[in-house]
Amino acid sequence: MNDLALVLLAGVAAFIPRYFPMLFFSKRKIPDWFNEWMGFVPVSLFTALIVKQIFVTSTYTFSVGNIAAMISAVLVIVIAYFTRSMTLSVVLGLLLMWALTTFL
């Protein structure tokens, strides 16, 4: 039940920013400041999520104990930078994580 509510609300949250600006701006010009601000949102959000997943435990304490994830993360950045391939980054990242959690 909760999950259904989540999915429906998620649908609303996804729909509002797609529809109203498109309707609104079919008559007017997009303000520059909005463009610029939105340019910084995904990068901030994704980094915030990454840091939470690697450095903050499920009981909300700061931890540098997840060595496997830290090493894998650095290597994924290197892989992403040189290959520019999402598939390679994710697949090799998973393999690294699997190998490191198994053998460390």
Add this chain to the structure above:
Amino acid sequence: MKKEPANWLAVLKIAMPLCLSYIPIGLACGVLLHAGGLNTWLVALVSLIVYSGGAQFLIATMLTIHAPISQIVIMLFFLELRYALLGSSLSHYLKKSSHKFILGFAFSLNDENYAVNYLKFATDKYWTPSNALLVEHYALYTWAFSNVVGSLIGSSLHINLVIVDFALTALFLFMVTMQVKRRLTLLTAILAGALSAFFCVALKSTLGIVIATLLASTAGFLADRVIRSMAPGSSLLYKVRGPSGTRETINEQELTEERLLKEEQEKDKDHDHE
């Protein structure tokens, strides 16, 4: 306007690379949403009404870290705000379309079909809004189908969550790496990370992620404005060097060349008419 004998097939050809690339991502997304606790019906529903890889991966992540619904929805809204941008930039091609059409078009808009349609609108003057909607729908059905299959695979496999969770981290790491094109963006990302750790621990809640995103993106945006007006030569505005000859640069070049070519052809046609 020339009428194509099989318009749906021509459009399908254009949408095909997009559809194919959705299959592996959709499968992965379905597996993760299932691991996050959604059943197959809900995975199907979320793929149809949210229809965005980034957003669905975010939902899966937030579900695995047990964030409350309100926070998931707020984060999602923030992530999806970028569509305000994409939607607005397509809107002038839809000036002649009805409100009802715009409603349907906006409903199935996402990053990838936006890219395809924007390019087609910009380079092909016979590209119509209804063709664009068709591209959106082909991609939508492929996406939803892959997600459902993924969730079915997920329910028949026993999956190590610690490792599967890292798929999301790897995906986000990839996205950040691809988006850091300037030193200032890198600094914004580092700030977001530090604030996220601080606020998550201080508030004992994933709300820290929301606050970190808001503060860091606003700080990056304001810093960008101030630096550009006060010190336009600042080294903070330098680009971050990517490896040379990357796929992206090549693509961009091709796109520009393609557009220039089309424009020239159109000019020639205009001259012929005169």
